[in-house]
Amino acid sequence: MLQAQLEDGRLILLAAHRKEQIHDFKKQRFLCPACRKSVIIRAGKKLIPHFAHEQIHDCELNRTGESLYHMRGKLQLFRWLTKQGYTVKLEQCLKDSARRPDLLLRTAGGKELAIEYQCAAISDEELLRRNEAYERNGIVPIWILGGNRLKRTSTYMLDLPKREQRFLTQYKQNMQLQMLYYCSDSKTFCNVQHILLTGKKQTVGQFFFRPLPNLLFPHLFQVLPQNVExxxxxxxxxxxxxxxxxxxxxxxxxxxxxxxxxxxxxxxxxxxxxxxxxxxxxxxxxxxxxxxxxxxxxxxxxxxxxxxxxxxxxxxxxxxxxxxxxxxxxxxxxxxxxxxxxxxxxxxxxxxxxxxxxxxxxxxxxxx
Ligand SMILES: [Zn+2]
Structure with missing residues (x-):
């Protein structure tokens, strides 16, 4: 997890602090915001400074099996959205469930969006549970898959097995289906649009790779030009x-x-x-x-x-x-x-x- 609580309740995003400060933090006790058990600081030259449970046990924030790839991407997206003026919360708990979306974004119009940066496999039950929790809270989920899951096989083809097809999204009626990927290594979004399913995992689509710094959040939902022929x-x-x-x-x-x-x-x-x-x-x-x-x-x-x-x-x-x-x-x-x-x-x-x-x-x- 990227954030944990000090005993006085303050939430600390470790990656927002300097090395010396992180060193000082090591003298203090931090608690997991979900289960209130002790967590320890993990920081090193190659690591994104983050927290981990002291002991392995069953906790919502453990179950996600968070990788560094995921954590890095979550932080990049958090900074990217904050810079555009959005109110964004990291790993914030929802009102009536233990669910913590990676990012919770509030638009100027007061609409809430849960952004899930999903890099690992997820079961149908878990996916359903999360989406239901969002729906109950009037929150629209946006699923961004880890670039590690994008299996491009040629210029206009990708492998999209049934379990990946669950993430096909149509943001508005009459809008095209799309898959959205983000790679935290290359800091690049990939929209796959103009998707034609074939009834098998082989899938036709057009790939639009766009680096994070040149993009604004609404650009993720744009319809991009199609090469129909x-x-x-x-x-x-x-x-x-x-x-x-x-x-x-x-x-x-x-x-x-x-x-x-x-x-x-x-x-x-x-x-x-x-x-x-x-x-x-x-x-x-x-x-x-x-x-x-x-x-x-x-x-x-x-x-x-x-x-x-x-x-x-x-x-x-x-x-x-x-x-x-x-x-x-x-x-x-x-x-x-x-x-x-x-x-x-x-x-x-x-x-x-x-x-x-x-x-x-x-x-x-x-x-x-
Ligand atoms: Zn915990």
Whole structure:
């Protein structure tokens, strides 16, 4: 922890003091603000001066398993925000829970934001508990992941396993999904935006690396320019590879689907790749786009004659069996994937939308 209390109750942020002063502090007794047990000063040439419990025991401030990487970042962000004039509290306890967000920020408008700089793994239960505590207190959580968790694999690709997808965030409705990272070694933020999920950990996105000194807090929530053509191309190529060998390491649901297609007289690669389209709300689905989108065609769109119409409710119903059990917590309810998909088909000239619930087929796909 970066701060501890003197016996008279004063909270001391060790890193804000000079070396000599820290040396003097060593003669005094400090208490953990959470459990009131004794803590000792840790300071050295390479260390950020901080406090640690004298003995290992169960304490909220122990459980976080705080690394130096985390502590350094927390301090950097604290100073960065303070310099911009925000009222920021470090490791401050919430009113009705033992939760201590890394940083608690109050905006000029009186809104409170909890900034969690998360560098270590966190369980679903713990994540839920924290978010609920914030919600109860009317606080908006902002999760910034440690740069140590960013697994970029190419210009437009990163690995985003399911447990990382929990942190996908949409700050406002109609705003894009993003992941936010901060590296305390390089003092650099990375916004990953224009994210296209593929149904696997391979994920398409655009990376925006920006050094801390050049940034202001609101910049973290800006929409940055998108390279639509490139990101879509990369997404299509991932789908194409998946379709070419769907049964390698595939889960049972996918194997079953491929067999069903086969029974209906189709091979997965009979479907033209152009019918596969990225939709933002893919996180609502438990299977990759090439499964639920080919399913929509098989069940509804293919049998439809040209000029025939289909209702959105019907398509949503077909999709029900593919819906994911869990969703990212920081994403408001958005457009249903089937609706976004149909809108893409309209843009491509295959369908037309007559009203909010009805789509009309304009062209037949030659392959069927
Ligand atoms: Zn403690």
């Amino acid at each position: 490139e990101t879509h191309k990369v997404w299509q190529s991932i789908q194409a590879r998946a379709v070419a060998r769907p049964l390698t390491y595939a889960p049972a649901s996918i194997k079953r689907w491929v067999m069903r297609l086969y029974d209906a007289g189709f091979l997965l690669h009979d479907f033209p790749l152009s019918i596969l389209q990225p939709v933002e709300a893919q996180y609502q689905m438990s299977v990759p786009p090439y499964i639920w989108q080919t399913d929509l065609w098989l069940e509804q769109l293919n049998v439809l004659p040209v000029m025939g119409s289909v209702s959105l409710n019907r398509l949503k119903y077909v999709c029900r069996k593919w819906e994911a059990a869990t969703r990212p917590f920081a994403v408001p309810i958005s457009t249903h994937p089937a609706e976004s998909y149909m809108q893409r088909l309209c843009q491509l000239g295959w369908f037309g939308q007559i009203n909010a619930d009805t789509f009309v087929k304009k062209k037949a796909l030659s392959l069927f």
